[in-house]
Amino acid sequence: MEALPKEYLGILLLLIFGVLFGVLTLLVGRFFRLSRPYKEKLVAYESGNEPTEAPRMRFSVKFYLIAILFVVFDVEAIYLYPWAVSYDRLGLFALVEMLLFIALLLVGYVYAWKKGVLQWEK
Amino acid sequence: MNIIMLLVWILILFAVVMLHVAYATYFERKIIGHMQVRVGPMRVGWHGLLQPIADGVKSFFKEDIIPENADKPTFLAAPIICLVAMMTSLAVLPFAKGWVLADIDIGLLFIFAMSSLASYGVVLAGWASNSKYSFLGGLRSMAQVISYEISMGLSLVGVMLMAGSLNLTQIVEAQGDSFLGMYLMPQCIGFFVFFISMLAETNRVPFDLPEAETELVSGYSTEYSGMRYAIFFMAEYIGMMVMASIATICYLGGWNGPFEVALFPPFWFVLKVYLFMFLFIWIRATLPRYRYDQLMDLGWKLLIPLALANIVLTACFRAILA
Known part of the structure; x- marks a missing residue:
């Protein structure tokens, strides 16, 4: 336990507490609630009709593109955090360096825009 | 702080937050009611004040339906994942000076995670x-959450630049010497981006497309019923509270106010959080829902460039002033 700073102990306890609360409310509810399942009730909802095809259908490739772009930009944001926190100590050099970094990123951003990745409906 | 103190603190925190979540639903129904010239809940208790408790008790007695084709372990775990993740972010929020469960240096990053x-x-x-x-x-x-997470993450870089820390307590204290003791004015672009992203992150109107009831019934929670549905609901409201708290801490100066309230240090914090909760509800009562392509356009083509511009501007100003 020495390696674990005591602040994180509070987080860990809250996490355990949250799990317990979620599981226990569902378990306790089991003693009160009804359970009368029948076939129609257990079918996936589709406006009262029988489900027509497999629900996990093929979906648009645009969601993948968004996911890939997300990785690029999120990694960028992660690089910006330590820079932002220690900015006052780093001086002008940090500013120039970060401007270069953002400029490079903007090139990629403009490229993605021109390629139509950000255009949801064509 | 020993482990008993921690547990007591967690219990109090949990009880208070759950009470606020319950009454946030009442607050929402009442305000939307009055904005639409209705009265909202009136029957259970004086002016419907016991309505949230009645709702909570009711969801205990509701049947828990698990669809036969569902992937059972995942189906059962999903609401709990939501709730636990939202509740754990409460740990790092400073409600007043020293009123924080875990005063960690990566507070803001932890909230994002x-x-x-x-x-x-x-x-x-x-x-x-x-x-x-x-x-x-x-x-x-x-797709919506990951898109707006970028603009939200980038908008807060401005705050980090000004405060020089990710620790939420230090962010509040660093705001002391700026205008009105808030970052609202120097970070107005960042705040604008953050506020819109906050609505999208919490799936609130006008960005409630994941649960757009006119087209998707109830979205991801369509098949959930009873207590499991209620847990999703709680997670959503805790999420709103957490986001409102982050906005308060990063832009409105946290627990600092025009004067000290002696007996109740988090007075200003609670007031500001409720200001944001009111804004959430006001927007819900006022605006129609966005279309999905408009939502994506707004996030990727407006908010991200704005947030980047805000970073560059803030960094330049800091360099000139320093």
Whole structure:
């Protein structure tokens, strides 16, 4: 336990507490609630009709593109955090360096825009 | 602080937050009611004041339906993932000076991590239900949350630049010497981006596409019923509270106010959080829902460039002033 700073102990306890609360409310509810399942009730909802095809259908490739772009930009944001926190100590050099970094990123951003990745409906 | 103190603190925190969540639903129904010239809940207790408790008790007695085609373990775990992720982010919020469970140096990063984890709950719920509406809701929610997480993360870099810390207590204290003791004015672009992203991250109107009831029934939670549905609901409201708290801490100066309230240090904090909760509800009563392509356009083509410009501007100003 020495390696674990005591602040994180509070987080860990809250996490355990949250799990317990979620599981226990569902378990306790089991003693009160009804359970009368029948076939129609257990079918996936589709406006009262029988489900027509497999629900996990093929979906648009645009969601993948968004996911890939997300990785690029999120990694960028992660690089910006330590820079932002220690900015006052780093001086002008940090500013120039970060401007270069953002400029490079903007090139990629403009490229993605021109390629139509950000255009949801064509 | 020993372990008993921690547990007591957690229990109090939990009880207070749950009470606020319950009454946030009442607050929302009442305000929307009055904005639409209705009276809202009136029957249970004086002016419907016991309504949230009645709702809570009711959801205990409701049947818990698990669709036969659902992926059962994932279906059962999804609401709990949502709730736990949202609740754990409460640990790092400073409600007043020293009123914080875990005063960690990476507070803001921790909040981001937890809100990303909560979106896992939503995606898994959508996938595990094995229903078309849930699936589409989960898919939309994922794309929306990751898109707006970028603009939200970038908008807060301005605050980090000014405060020089990710620790939420230090961010509040660093705001002391700026205008009105808030970062609202020097970070107005950042705040604008953050506020819109906050609405999108919590799936609130006008960005409630994951649960757009006119097209997707109830989105990812279509197949959920009873207490499981209530847990999703709680997670959503805790998420709203957490986001409102982050906005208060990063832009409105946290617990600092025009004068000290001696007996109740978090007075200003609570007031500001409720200001944001009111804004959430006001917007819900006023605005129609966005279309999905408009939502994506707004996030990627307006908010991200704005947030980047805000970073560059803030950095330049800091360099000139320093």
